[in-house]
Amino acid sequence: MVGFCVDFYQVRGGYNFSGQIKCGGAKNLSTKAIIATLLSDEISILDNIPNIGDVEVTKVLLKKIGVYFEFENGKMTISPNQINNFTIKPEHNILYGRLPILLLAVLIHKNDSVSVPKLDGCKFGPRSTDFHFDILRKFGISIQENEDNYIAKKTKKITGQNISLPFPSVGATEFALFISVLAEGISVLENIAAEPEIMCLIAMLQQMGAKIHWISHNKIVVEGVKKLHGVNYRIINDRIEMASWAVLAACSDGVIDIETVDHIEWLSTFLGVFQRMGGGFKRIDNGIRFFKKGELKSISIETGPYPAFSTDYQPMITLMMSQANGISSIHETLFEDRLSHLQNLKKFGVKSEIITKCIGSSCQFSNQNYYHSAFICGNTKLESPNQIIKSENLRSGITYLIAGCISKGISKIGNTNLITRGYENILEKFKLLNVDINLIK
Ligand SMILES: CC(=O)N[C@H]1[C@@H](OP(=O)(O)OP(=O)(O)OC[C@H]2O[C@@H](n3ccc(=O)[nH]c3=O)[C@H](O)[C@@H]2O)O[C@H](CO)[C@@H](O)[C@@H]1O
Numbered sequence: 001m002v003g004f005c006v007d008f009y010q011v012r013g014g015y016n017f018s019g020q021i022k023c024g025g026a027k028n029l030s031t032k033a034i035i036a037t038l039l040s041d042e043i044s045i046l047d048n049i050p051n052i053g054d055v056e057v058t059k060v061l062l063k064k065i066g067v068y069f070e071f072e073n074g075k076m077t078i079s080p081n082q083i084n085n086f087t088i089k090p091e092h093n094i095l096y097g098r099l100p101i102l103l104l105a106v107l108i109h110k111n112d113s114v115s116v117p118k119l120d121g122c123k124f125g126p127r128s129t130d131f132h133f134d135i136l137r138k139f140g141i142s143i144q145e146n147e148d149n150y151i152a153k154k155t156k157k158i159t160g161q162n163i164s165l166p167f168p169s170v171g172a173t174e175f176a177l178f179i180s181v182l183a184e185g186i187s188v189l190e191n192i193a194a195e196p197e198i199m200c201l202i203a204m205l206q207q208m209g210a211k212i213h214w215i216s217h218n219k220i221v222v223e224g225v226k227k228l229h230g231v232n233y234r235i236i237n238d239r240i241e242m243a244s245w246a247v248l249a250a251c252s253d254g255v256i257d258i259e260t261v262d263h264i265e266w267l268s269t270f271l272g273v274f275q276r277m278g279g280g281f282k283r284i285d286n287g288i289r290f291f292k293k294g295e296l297k298s299i300s301i302e303t304g305p306y307p308a309f310s311t312d313y314q315p316m317i318t319l320m321m322s323q324a325n326g327i328s329s330i331h332e333t334l335f336e337d338r339l340s341h342l343q344n345l346k347k348f349g350v351k352s353e354i355i356t357k358c359i360g361s362s363c364q365f366s367n368q369n370y371y372h373s374a375f376i377c378g379n380t381k382l383e384s385p386n387q388i389i390k391s392e393n394l395r396s397g398i399t400y401l402i403a404g405c406i407s408k409g410i411s412k413i414g415n416t417n418l419i420t421r422g423y424e425n426i427l428e429k430f431k432l433l434n435v436d437i438n439l440i441k
């Protein structure tokens with residue numbers, strides 16, 4: 001996500017959308033896999049890297065530290081043997097997402113002092129970095145921050161540690177992994193996140209020569225090695241993108257075929273909910289077909305760390321709830337403020353009530369006054385708002401685009417860069433599905 005923009009998508013909705021499209025490589029693996037290759041000095045080749053804003057930002061970071069790379073048709077060749085800059089100054093027109101802190105975890109193996117820009121990414125709560133800082137201190141690395149940067153300093157050899165995360169955080173798990181694979185001795189990482197993208201990252205690190213042993217679904221033992229090798233690795237397809245197209249198919253009563261060569265298994269949590277709501281899917285020769293099977297039905301869902309229902313599916317599924325028969329509920333347990341899209345969806349006609357109480361089990365936000373649960377009315381006919389709806393983040397953006405597709409009239413969705421940071425060729429893909437959509441500059 002490089003820069004800010006005033007462009008908006010204009011979409012004419014109100015009919016069925018069908019067609020065939022290709023799913024991109026996973027956003028939440030590709031950027032981390034690129035950074036992981038820097039743990040070695042040897043050349044690595046990554047395949048199925050999507051052409052998205054977050055990868056653009058990763059490329060900016062690589063250039064800043066002196067890494068040579070080539071990127072063509074989804075294939076990225078990375079030569080990390082000439083890293084020469086460990087103080088990365090932020091540029092104020094670049095949104096770095098969650099990437100700089102991961103870069104710090106890699107670079108601290110190569111230099112005693114590393115300074116990286118602070119994190120941003122989609123805004124849905126404070127998105128604190130305290131777990132990362134605690135991990136650094138545990139490994140004997142000091143950390144300070146100023147207005148723009150995090151500055152880490154190492155004064156002694158990094159040695160293996162026992163880390164138990166307070167919450168199974170994706171970023172903190174990746175961070176601890178990157179430090180421990182090259183630490184001297186054994187590290188035990190507990191209460192880790194085990195999202196499909198993390199499983200793949202671990203498999204990729206193992207192929208680079210890392211010694212990582214799974215003890216249980218949320219515990220690993222890492223035996224540090226002296227060096228890692230280059231790797232040839234293919235990024236899995238993006239399960240959140242697939243889910244987005246599934247919601248469009250179900251809500252518009254269309255049939256959407258997604259070309260994807262691998263791993264629809266990773267989508268199984270989503271598929272369970274989708275089917276219960278009346279969505280249908282079928283394995284086809286080269287991928288998966290999504291459609292609406294019958295009347296859409298209401299449901300109660302809580303988000304959670306994998307294999308529970310991923311928070312990244314949540315905005316799209318709340319839109320699908322508005323098209324179901326009856327009242328649904330959602331309980332967002334990962335992020336304190338990830339229901340703000342419901343306010344904008346009201347402008348399309350979606351009726352919801354957002355509350356501070358936990359609907360279902362009690363979560364980390366209980367009794368804290370965060371609006372993190374909601375009831376959503378079904379059977380709602382949507383109409384395009386007569387104003388530009390600005391995406392607050394990546395998944396709310398795609399949700400508004402889908403809302404535009406199923407609304408009567410012409411909808412305008414702004415902050416397009418927040419959508420293209422995670423969705424490859426989004427305009428072309430909507431067009432392939434017969435959507436009347438244009439980018440207005
Ligand atoms: C680039 C990427 O992969 N982003 C994903 C990643 O984000 P990200 O890795 O930032 O999300 P985390 O899993 O870390 O967040 C989970 C929870 O842990 C908290 N926390 C996390 C770190 C920390 O130091 N302190 C702390 O309190 C967060 O505020 C949140 O409440 O996982 C999220 C949860 O699946 C997804 O929604 C994001 O799409």
Ligand SMILES: C=C(OP(=O)(O)O)C(=O)O
Pocket residue numbers: 027028097098120121122123312394395422
């Ligand atoms: C929240 C997301 O991304 P990030 O963590 O990069 O902001 C997402 O992919 O939905």
